[in-house]
Amino acid sequence: MVIGLGTGSTAHYAIEALIRRVHGGLRIRAIPTSERSAAQARAGGIPLSTFAEHRRLDLTIDGADEVELGTLNLIKGLGGALLREKIVASVSARLVIVADHAKLVDRLGTKTPVPVEVVPFGWETTADRLRRLGADPQSRRDAKGQLFCTDGGNRILDCRFRSISDPESLDRMIGQTVGVVETGLFIGMAQIALIADAGGVRSIRRGG
Secondary structure, eight states, X not given: OEEEEOOSHHHHHHHHHHHHHHHTTOOOEEEESSHHHHHHHHHHTOOBOOTTTOSSBSEEEEOOSEEETTTOOEXXXXXXXXXXXXXXXXXXXXXEEEEEGGGEESSTTSSSOEEEEEOSTTHHHHHHHHHTTTEEEEEOBOTTSSBOOOTTSOEEEEEEXXXXXXXXXXXXXXXXXXXXXXXXXXXXXOSEEEEEETTEEEEEETTO
């Protein structure tokens, strides 16, 4: 199988589990969604591949910052890899989300902002355009207080909205905004969410 490897704290544990399976004989190749995940997988002995070799992936395992009950629509990108995560998810036969129960919400935007990846040039004007869509965009900073830079060399604006009643339309409007590279709204992409709580792990299917 060819597997997409997600990014973030929960995806880190999933990659560690895959490393143990590979050491036990599991035969896979993987395409990571960030340099961080690539380094972890490489150090653990997971063979890496590229889209030059594989245009389609059998499965991607990733985390999420919010998971909407029923639809399994997602907010992703607090780990800073939303563009690569969406590219990988878009060519995967299955996207499986692993998360803890605190990530479940009835409506997207309840707990976290929507990360929006934007080009560095004129990002301030992009932020102005997002405000006109009803967002309160905040430029993400790193631990040193500098503007956060993605693996692709872009910036991230964390955008809070008063209410996200139609995430599909919002995703489309943000995506059409000049200066925007990609949004952290993952609409209709996940088929299964594996949610951990005090009682163990339960599987939630889209629409079920």
